[in-house]
Amino acid sequence: xxxxxxxxxxxxxxxxxxxxxxxxxxxxxxxxxxxxxxxxxxxxxxxxxxxxxxxxxxxxxxxxxxxxxxxxxxxxxxxxxxxxxxxxxxxxxxxxxxxxxxxxxxxxxxxxxxxxxxxxxxxxxxxxxxxxxxxxxxxxxxxxxxxxxxxxxxxxxxxxxxxxxxxxxxxxxxxxxxxxxxxxxxxxxxxxxxxxxxxxxxxxxxxxxxxxxxxxxxxxxxxxxxxxxxxxxxxxxxxxxxxxxxxxxxxxxxxxxxx
Amino acid sequence: xxxxxxxxxxxxxxxxxxxxxxxxxxxxxxxxxxxxxxxxxxxxxxxxxxxxxxxxxxxxxxxxxxxxxxxxxxxxxxxxxxxxxxxxxxxxxxxxxxxxxxxxxxxxxxxxxxxxxxxxxxxxxxxxxxxxxxxxxxxxxxxxxxxxxxxxxxxxxxxxxxxxxxxxxxxxxxxxxxxxxxxxxxxxxxxxxxxxxxxxxxxxxxxxxxxxxxxxxxxxxxxxxxxxxxxxxxxxxxxxxxxxxxxxxxxxxxxxxxx
Numbered sequence: 001x002x003x004x005x006x007x008x009x010x011x012x013x014x015x016x017x018x019x020x021x022x023x024x025x026x027x028x029x030x031x032x033x034x035x036x037x038x039x040x041x042x043x044x045x046x047x048x049x050x051x052x053x054x055x056x057x058x059x060x061x062x063x064x065x066x067x068x069x070x071x072x073x074x075x076x077x078x079x080x081x082x083x084x085x086x087x088x089x090x091x092x093x094x095x096x097x098x099x100x101x102x103x104x105x106x107x108x109x110x111x112x113x114x115x116x117x118x119x120x121x122x123x124x125x126x127x128x129x130x131x132x133x134x135x136x137x138x139x140x141x142x143x144x145x146x147x148x149x150x151x152x153x154x155x156x157x158x159x160x161x162x163x164x165x166x167x168x169x170x171x172x173x174x175x176x177x178x179x180x181x182x183x184x185x186x187x188x189x190x191x192x193x194x195x196x197x198x199x200x201x202x203x204x205x206x207x208x209x210x211x212x213x214x215x216x217x218x219x220x221x222x223x224x225x226x227x228x229x230x231x232x233x234x235x236x237x238x239x240x241x242x243x244x245x246x247x248x249x250x251x252x253x254x255x256x257x258x259x
Numbered sequence: 260x261x262x263x264x265x266x267x268x269x270x271x272x273x274x275x276x277x278x279x280x281x282x283x284x285x286x287x288x289x290x291x292x293x294x295x296x297x298x299x300x301x302x303x304x305x306x307x308x309x310x311x312x313x314x315x316x317x318x319x320x321x322x323x324x325x326x327x328x329x330x331x332x333x334x335x336x337x338x339x340x341x342x343x344x345x346x347x348x349x350x351x352x353x354x355x356x357x358x359x360x361x362x363x364x365x366x367x368x369x370x371x372x373x374x375x376x377x378x379x380x381x382x383x384x385x386x387x388x389x390x391x392x393x394x395x396x397x398x399x400x401x402x403x404x405x406x407x408x409x410x411x412x413x414x415x416x417x418x419x420x421x422x423x424x425x426x427x428x429x430x431x432x433x434x435x436x437x438x439x440x441x442x443x444x445x446x447x448x449x450x451x452x453x454x455x456x457x458x459x460x461x462x463x464x465x466x467x468x469x470x471x472x473x474x475x476x477x478x479x480x481x482x483x484x485x486x487x488x489x490x491x492x493x494x495x496x497x498x499x500x501x502x503x504x505x506x507x508x509x510x511x512x513x514x515x516x517x518x
Contacts, residue, residue, distance in 0.1 A: 010380035055381070085380045121269035121344045122314070122385065 002098060003074060004062045006090040011055040012125035012234065013085050018049045026050075026086060033081045034063060047100045047241040048107065051193075053125070053233035057110070058089075058240050060100050100241070106170070106188050106248045108240040111199045111231065114180035127180065128235035134181070134206035136174065142205040142212030143172040143183075145219065146198060153222035155198050156191035157230075165191055165222075170252055172198075184239070186252065193230050200229035261357060262333060263321045265349040270314040271384035271493065272344050277308045285309075285345060286320075292340045293322060306359045306500040307366065310452075312384070312492035316369070317348075317499050319359050359500070365429070365447050365507045367499040370458045370490065373439035386439065387494035393440070393465035395433065401464040401471030402431040402442075404478065405457060412481035414457050415450035416489075424450055424481075429511055431457075443498070445511065452489055459488035 007030075015023035019031065027044060034042040046061040069077060074091035082088060112127040114120060119129050146169050153165045168188040175182040183199050205212035218226050242248035266289075274282035278290065286303060293301035305320040328336055333350035341347060371386040373379060378388050405428050412424045427447040434441040442458050464471035477485050501507035 008380055010383055079377065084378055084383050087378050087380050089377060118338065118348060119343055119346050121267055121346050124269055124343050126381065 001066070002062055002064050002094050002096045003071070004060060004092050004094045004098070004100065005074075005078070005088060007056065007059050007061070008087050008089065009056050009059070010085040010125075011050060011053050013083075014052065016050060016052040016054070017046060017056075017059075026056075029083055029086060030061070033078065034065075036081070037077070038065065038067060045100060047104050048190075048238065050236075050238055051233050054236045054238070055126075055234075056238040059238055060104070060241050060243075062094065062098070062100055064096070100243075104241050104243055105245050106186060106242045107190060107238065108184065108186045108242075108251065109190065109195045110237040110239045111183040111185075111195060111235045112177070112180070112237065113182075113203075113235055114177070116179060120179070123179075125234050128232050130180065130203065132203075132207045134203070135208065136176075136206070138208070138212050139202050139206040140174050142202055142215050143174060145212075145215035146172050146185075150219050151222055152191055152194055152219075154218050154224055154226055155194050155201070156224065157193045157197075158224040160192045162191060167191065167194075170248070171255060173255065184255075186240075186248070186255075196231040196233065196236060197227055197229070199235070200231040201227050203231065204229065260325065261321055261323050261353050261355045262330070263319060263351050263353045263357070263359065264333075264337070264347060266315065266318050266320070267346050267348065268315050268318065269344040269384075270309060270312050273311065275309060275311040275313070276305060276315075276318075285315075288342055288345060289320070292337065293324075295340070296336070297324065297326060304359060306363050307449075307497065309495075309497055310492050313495045313497070314385075314493075315497040318497055319363070319500050319502075321353065321357065321359055323355070359502075363500050363502055364504050365445060365501045366449060366497065367443065367445045367501075367510065368449065368454045369496040369498045370442040370444075370454060370494045371436070371439070371496065372441075372462075372494055373436070375438060379438070382438075384493050387491050389439065389462065391462075391466045393462070394467065395435075395465070397467070397471050398461050398465040399433050401461055401474050402433060404471075404474035405431050405444075409478050410481055411450055411453055411478075413477050413483055413485055414453050414460070415483065416452040416456075417483040419451045421450060426450065426453075429507070430514060432514065443514075445499075445507070445514075455490040455492065455495060456486055456488070458494070459490040460486045462490065463488065 009026050014026050017026045019025050019027040030044055042063050044061040044063045050056055071093045075088050078088045113130040114123050114127045115130055149168045151166050170186040173184045175184060204210040268285050273285050276285045278284050278286040289303055301322050303320040303322045309315055330352045334347050337347045372389040373382050373386045374389055408427045410425050429445040432443045434443060463469040
């Protein structure tokens with residue numbers, strides 16, 4: 001049986017999603033629990049990996065199991081064994097040829113910053129403190145240049161081994177919060193560090209250190225050195241993984257009505 | 260010169276306020292920074308101590324210094340040296356015979372719980388997960404019995420060395436939040452563990468395990484064994500320290516208008 005599991009986790013206590021020999025990881029914690037239940041190693045396959053400190057409001061993984069646990073019991077069985085920074089929201093049985101990385105149809109990421117002259121100890125690890133004044137209009141204008149299909153070579157880690165750097169961005173929204181801004185981006189897929197580099201770039205524009213009207217030029221350059229910064233990991237949340245086109249279109253439709 | 264400092268801290272990373280030989284404490288972190296600045300040990304005097312895991316939205320301490328830093332520069336000087344789970348909100352100069360523990364006129368504490376069948380990883384260390392259904396009316400009724408002047412022997416740690424256990428409670432309010440409840444209590448002073456024991460008691464009432472109408476009996480018994488539980492520290496916030504009667508009365512007046 002193949003099971004698909006919907007989870008969330010607070011990234012503050014993890015060295016990222018992917019298993020490592022040293023350090024606590026989301027994959028490591030989950031596989032340890034599955035190994036205990038199965039008395040054998042069980043590999044999990046995530047929708048995507050998140051870096052050290054990065055959070056997930058919604059993430060998926062799947063795994064194969066021959067245990068005779070009814071599907072309705074899996075959520076509770078897993079939750080009761082999980083540490084308090086991982087939560088299991090749903091477990092469903094899926095076709096044994098389903099593979100989340102190949103079958104999912106895009107993702108939404110959120111990046112959260114807060115402002116004010118003094119750091120807020122309760123935002124530690126959850127939002128990034130940004131003290132410079134930001135020009136909302138300039139940021140929104142720059143952000144619209146990324147919507148559509150573009151080669152994002154200028155906005156990914158130069159170390160990225162992936163050859164095709166063309167991705168489609170459906171939306172890139174700026175949302176005012178009680179103490180700052182959230183950046184919400186929905187795309188077909190994202191390159192390594194892409195959201196954190198895009199946010200760092202938009203913040204430079206908002207701060208007035210870079211002219212947002214030159215964004216098409218930066219995209220066209222396909223040169224990572226034009227965008228030297230990467231925003232810190234603790235502001236980043238994997239917010240949704242779209243299992244199919246319908247889920248993604250429904251989310252986009254809802255945003256059209258509210259934003 | 261004596262300086263009064265208003266701070267907040269996230270208790271999750273501390274073994275409480277008070278200095279200990281082993282383990283990270285709020286006092287230890289602040290005194291380490293003051294020692295570095297003064298090249299000599301500087302003792303700080305807090306409005307009150309908080310236990311391991313307990314937070315402060317507003318806490319005060321004072322210290323004496325002969326450094327020739329203008330009072331307007333102290334906030335920035337301290338903040339830039341603080342770790343990211345302590346924030347300095349204000350530094351004022353006060354009379355050298357002012358002592359916050361003797362001169363302050365009461366405190367407000369908040370206790371935060373959230374509900375729902377699944378734990379929320381983002382509430383870790385910030386709110387306590389409480390899965391039982393709660394009867395709001397029963398809780399509010401029980402809470403009103405504590406308002407006024409009472410001997411709180413039944414609601415403090417049996418180990419407390421303080422002889423006079425009479426305290427005055429001005430208000431004890433239940434506030435609905437987006438995912439649970441906040442308990443807000445304002446009093447002349449609080450005994451060791453008192454807020455956490457009161458909240459544990461009210462939750463037992465709300466869950467239907469104890470009849471809240473018997474509260475006057477429990478108070479009159481002056482017997483800690485009648486209230487066996489203490490709510491966990493991570494839900495507790497020192498919310499305000501009232502420097503004088505006027506501050507406290509203004510806060511009470513404001514609550515009267517909104518609650």
